[in-house]
Amino acid sequence: MAMRTLLNRRRERGFTLVEIMIVVLIIGILLAIAVPSFMNARERSRANACRANLRQIQAAKEQWAMANNQGPTATPAWDDLVPNFIQQQPVCPSGGTYTIGNMSTNPTCSVTGHTL
Secondary structure: OHHHHHHHHHHHHOOOHHHHHHHHHHHHHHHHHHHHHHHHHHHHHHHHHHHHHHHHHHHHHHHHHHHHOOOOOOOOOHHHHOOOOOOOOOOOOOOOOEEOOOOOOOOEEOOOOOOO
């Protein structure tokens, strides 16, 4: 009788392989749902930061044009805008490059989807 009780206690102590596999499966399903959502949120955040940079560039262009009495065909350079109208040249969080353009056009980013 004492031997049976000892064997039953040993069997009740740990988890079975099936229980561990079920836990691993549930964790895998949760990760399969969470990771793509995280990646999409990160890319949306980068696009929003890029749009904010483009708005800052546009505002700096407008201030430059008013301060220097320039018309719609004038095109400022980065040296004209930095540091008088914008503290530093913005950097796209996705690695794109910004094109200032002339006063009648909005600044653009080389990354697709990052537009004003």
